[in-house]
Each structure stands twice: as C-alpha cells, then as structure tokens.
Amino acid sequence: MSPDTTHSESIPLLDIHEASVLRGERLILDRFSLRLAAGQHTAILGANGSGKSTLIRLIARQIYPLAREDDRPAIKVFGRDRWSVTELRSLIGIVSPAVQGDYTNEDAPLEVFDAVVSSFFAARGLWVNHEVTDTMRQHALDALAQVQASQLIGREMASLSTGEARRVLIARALVHKPRALLLDEPCTGLDPASRRRFLESLRQLAQHGVTLLLVTHHVEEILPEIDHVVVLREGQLLRNGSKGRVLTSEALTEAFGMPMRVEKQGDYYHASVG
Numbered sequence: 232m233s234p235d236t237t238h239s240e241s242i243p244l245l246d247i248h249e250a251s252v253l254r255g256e257r258l259i260l261d262r263f264s265l266r267l268a269a270g271q272h273t274a275i276l277g278a279n280g281s282g283k284s285t286l287i288r289l290i291a292r293q294i295y296p297l298a299r300e301d302d303r304p305a306i307k308v309f310g311r312d313r314w315s316v317t318e319l320r321s322l323i324g325i326v327s328p329a330v331q332g333d334y335t336n337e338d339a340p341l342e343v344f345d346a347v348v349s350s351f352f353a354a355r356g357l358w359v360n361h362e363v364t365d366t367m368r369q370h371a372l373d374a375l376a377q378v379q380a381s382q383l384i385g386r387e388m389a390s391l392s393t394g395e396a397r398r399v400l401i402a403r404a405l406v407h408k409p410r411a412l413l414l415d416e417p418c419t420g421l422d423p424a425s426r427r428r429f430l431e432s433l434r435q436l437a438q439h440g441v442t443l444l445l446v447t448h449h450v451e452e453i454l455p456e457i458d459h460v461v462v463l464r465e466g467q468l469l470r471n472g473s474k475g476r477v478l479t480s481e482a483l484t485e486a487f488g489m490p491m492r493v494e495k496q497g498d499y500y501h502a503s504v505g
C-alpha cells in the first residue's frame with residue numbers, strides 16, 4: 232500500500248472486527264469490534280479488569296488475536312493488518328506506566344535527551360553504532376519543547392518526578408510526528424495541579440493534529456477536545472458514541488457496577504459514586 236493511501240483521512244485509525252484474545256485459559260476479549268475514524272480523539276473508559284490494557288496491547292501488537300475462521304484480519308490499523316512494530320510506532324506513539332517504569336529504572340541510568348533521540352533507533356538509549364543526525368537532534372529538541380520539557384535535558388530519567396518523566400516519554404513518542412498517541416492512564420501518580428497542567432499540554436497536542444486515544448478510569452480526565460467515548464465492561468464494548476450520549480449516570484453505573492452520578496462541569500465531566 233502506498234504511503235499516500237495509508238495517510239488518507241478516510242481510512243480509519245482503528246478497525247477491530249470480532250477480535251478474540253485468549254490469555255492463559257481465559258477469553259479476555261470476546262469477538263470485540265470497534266472502529267475509530269482517523270482524527271477522532273477518543274477516551275476508552277472502564278473499570279479495573281474490563282480489558283483496557285488488553286486492548287492497548289492488541290493495538291500495539293504486543294499480543295495477537297485468535298485467527299478468525301473466515302481468515303479476515305481481526306485488526307487493522309490505518310487500513311493495514313501487517314505492520315512492523317517500528318513502523319507502527321511512528322504512526323501511533325504509546326505511553327503507559329509500564330513503558331515509564333522501564334525508562335526510569337535506576338539500575339540502568341538514562342539521560343533525558345538520549346531517552347528521546349534514541350527513539351529513532353527504537354532503542355532505550357544511544358549505542359556506539361547509533362549515528363544521531365542534525366535532523367534527529369532537532370526533532371528531539373522540538374518534541375521536548377512541545378511538551379515543555381526542554382529544561383529537563385541533562386537530567387537522569389530516574390531523577391524525574393512522575394509527571395516530568397511522562398512528558399519526556401511523550402516527547403520520545405512525538406519525535407516521529409505520529410498521527411496518534413495512545414496514552415494509558417497518563418495521569419496516574421500526578422497531584423491535582425500537575426494533573427491539570429499535564430491535561431492542558433495534552434490539549435495542545437490534540438489541537439495541533441495529534442489524535443489522542445486516552446485510556447482512563449477517570450471521567451474527569453476526558454479533555455474537551457475528546458468527543459468520542461468508548462466504555463468497556465468484562466471484555467465487551469458496553470457503549471461507543473459521542474461524549475454527550477455515552478457519559479451518562481446510567482452508562483457509568485452499568486460500567487462500574489455501582490450507582491454513579493455524572494455531571495458536566497464547564498468543558499469537563501465529573502463522576503461520583505452514589
């Protein structure tokens with residue numbers, strides 16, 4: 232497929248068709264279908280164990296669906312079912328707490344700029360055989376500036392706060408100028424003020440051409456730019472539609488198995504138990 236057709240806006244970002252995922256003996260996703268248009272900022276919401284991480288791992292090609300009886304591909308990303316992981320990363324950047332743990336490991340020190348620029352080599356840090364070009368250097372500097380993290384250059388990743396390290400990892404994903412960013416629980420570990428600042432920086436990305444797929448337990452983190460919401464429950468798609476239609480007390484009560492009250496507060500939504 233030519234790069235031009237791959238980048239056509241008419242091709243969905245994600246097209247999952249009756250995908251089933253088995254982990255151990257258990258069917259975690261059961262004939263799961265979901266189609267997201269290119270450019271459609273989306274929040275993926277669900278209780279613990281509802282299948283959010285499994286879905287991310289499926290999109291990231293860390294796990295594979297069961298083969299379908301009719302041999303049709305169960306998952307296509309930007310219209311294609313075959314991608315090398317490196318190719319895919321340059322179209323969808325993925326930032327998750329698991330990735331962050333790997334980059335902030337004190338036993339394997341890593342400087343901030345190296346953490347970002349080494350993304351060009353799909354490596355964790357630079358090695359002697361990696362030749363960093365001026366263009367790569369500039370893209371890395373631009374990406375760090377885009378998430379207000381330039382001042383962190385020179386610091387060890389392990390010395391950063393949770394929010395700082397997360398911004399650096401988003402910069403690492405942004406060096407490829409991806410079309411989409413898949414963020415798994417991006418506000419975990421942030422205090423309320425850091426969370427608000429961090430969400431504002433995500434809004435900037437959303438407004439400048441990066442499609443956001445935000446996986447969260449928290450309705451409060453759904454940015455005004457996100458208009459599409461997917462709710463999972465027990466490995467199934469419970470709701471899928473516009474924010475106004477999906478973020479209701481009734482839907483969240485069903486999703487979390489407990490009475491929930493959803494209210495709109497300005498451009499954001501708020502949910503409480505009871």
Ligand SMILES: Nc1ncnc2c1ncn2[C@@H]1O[C@H](COP(=O)(O)OP(=O)(O)OP(=O)(O)O)[C@@H](O)[C@H]1O
Nearest residue numbers: 254255257259277278279280281282283284285286
């Ligand atoms: N490797 C595995 N083997 C067996 N079961 C698994 C495996 N990985 C996940 N599961 C199960 O699959 C279900 C969905 O897990 P998943 O991690 O996708 O949920 P989640 O929505 O991301 O949860 P959380 O919000 O707690 O992170 C859970 O019941 C979990 O116990």
